[in-house]
Amino acid sequence: xxxxxxxxxxxxxxxxxxxxxxxxxxxxxxxxxxxxxxxxxxxxxxxxxxxxxxxxxxxxxxxxxxxxxxxxxxxxxxxxxxxxxxxxxxxxxxxxxxxxxxxxxxxxxxxxxxxxxxxxxxxxxxxxxxxxxxxxxxxxxxxxxxxxxxxxxxxxxxxxxxxxxxxxxxxxxxxxxxxxxxxxxxxxxxxxxxxxxxxxxxxxxxxxxxxxxxxxxxxxxxxxxxxxxxxxxxxxxxxxxxxxxxxxxxxxxxxxxxxxxxxxxxxxxxxxxxxxxxxxxxxxxxxxxxxxxxxxxxxx
Numbered sequence: 001x002x003x004x005x006x007x008x009x010x011x012x013x014x015x016x017x018x019x020x021x022x023x024x025x026x027x028x029x030x031x032x033x034x035x036x037x038x039x040x041x042x043x044x045x046x047x048x049x050x051x052x053x054x055x056x057x058x059x060x061x062x063x064x065x066x067x068x069x070x071x072x073x074x075x076x077x078x079x080x081x082x083x084x085x086x087x088x089x090x091x092x093x094x095x096x097x098x099x100x101x102x103x104x105x106x107x108x109x110x111x112x113x114x115x116x117x118x119x120x121x122x123x124x125x126x127x128x129x130x131x132x133x134x135x136x137x138x139x140x141x142x143x144x145x146x147x148x149x150x151x152x153x154x155x156x157x158x159x160x161x162x163x164x165x166x167x168x169x170x171x172x173x174x175x176x177x178x179x180x181x182x183x184x185x186x187x188x189x190x191x192x193x194x195x196x197x198x199x200x201x202x203x204x205x206x207x208x209x210x211x212x213x214x215x216x217x218x219x220x221x222x223x224x225x226x227x228x229x230x231x232x233x234x235x236x237x238x239x240x241x242x243x244x245x246x247x248x249x250x251x252x253x254x255x256x257x258x259x260x261x262x263x264x265x266x267x268x269x270x271x272x273x274x275x276x277x278x279x280x281x282x283x284x285x286x287x288x289x290x291x292x293x294x295x296x297x298x299x300x
Contacts, residue, residue: 013289014284024212026056026212027205028048028060031217034278035067041108042111043280045115046115047284049112059210062105062108071095071098075091077092081252082147084252088147093149093192100175101174120171130153130176131154132195133193134151151179152199153177176192176193212270213261214283215261221234222241222250222254226251232295233295265298273297274297
C-alpha cells in the first residue's frame with residue numbers, strides 16, 4: 001500500500017475506537033526515562049492533546065523519580081527504596097514536593113498548553129485532589145515496615161476532576177497528597193505525604209471509574225520468563241499476575257505498576273495497560289489500534 005492509503009486504513013481503524021471512547025476518562029501515568037527526554041515528552045503530550053481533541057477525557061498522573069534523585073544527590077542525600085517505594089523523611093519530602101510541583105508538573109502543563117490543549121496542574125501547593133493516610137508495608141517476617149512520610153490514597157476529589165474534564169481541561173496530578181489530622185503524617189493539623197505515582201494513578205482511575213488506566217514506563221510490558229527478553233505477555237488476568245508475583249517473576253520495580261493496575265481493575269476499570277513510553281505514539285497505538293502494544297491486564 002502507498003503511504004497515503006496506509007494512513008487512510010489507520011484512520012478507519014482508529015475511528016471505531018474514537019467513537020467507543022468519546023467522553024470516557026482515561027488515566028495516563030507518565031514515568032520513566034521519557035520524562036528526562038524533552039522531545040519524547042513533547043511527542044507523548046501531543047498524543048494526549050490529540051486524545052482530548054477527539055473527545056476523550058485524559059487525566060495525567062506523573063512521577064519524577066530521576067529528577068527527585070538528582071535533586072537529593074545535590075543536597076547530599078542518598079535515595080533509599082523499600083519494596084520499590086522511596087523512603088521519605090521530612091527533608092526528602094520537601095525536595096519531592098518542590099521537584100514534582102515546581103518543575104515536573106509545571107513543565108507538563110506548559111507542554112500541553114503549547115500543544116493547544118487546556119491543562120491545569122493539581123498539586124499540594126494549590127488545588128490538591130489526593131488525600132492519604134500513612135502507609136506501612138509488610139516485611140518478610142510479617143513485621144510492619146515504616147516508609148516515613150509515604151502515603152496510601154484514601155480519597156480522590158472526583159468532583160473537581162470530572163468538572164475539569166467536562167469543561168475540556170486536562171488535569172495534571174502531582175502525587176503528593178494531603179493528610180488531615182489523625183492520618184499519621186504530622187504532629188497535628190494538615191500534613192503532606194509522598195505517594196508512589198503508579199499507586200496514585202491506580203486510585204485516580206478507580207475513583208473515576210475510568211475506561212482505561214495506561215501506565216507508561218521503560219518496559220514493553222510484563223515478561224512471563226525473566227530469562228527470555230521476548231516473553232512479554234499481551235494479556236494477563238489477576239490470577240496470572242498473582243502467580244507471577246508468587247514465583248518472583250514480577251519484581252520490586254514492577255510491583256507498584258502491577259498493584260496500580262489491580263487497584264483500577266478491582267474498582268471496575270475495564271482494562272489497565274503497561275506500555276513502553278519510549279516507543280513513538282505507544283499511547284495511541286495501545287488505545288486506537290486492534291493489535292495494541294505492551295501488556296493489558298483484564299478481569300479474570
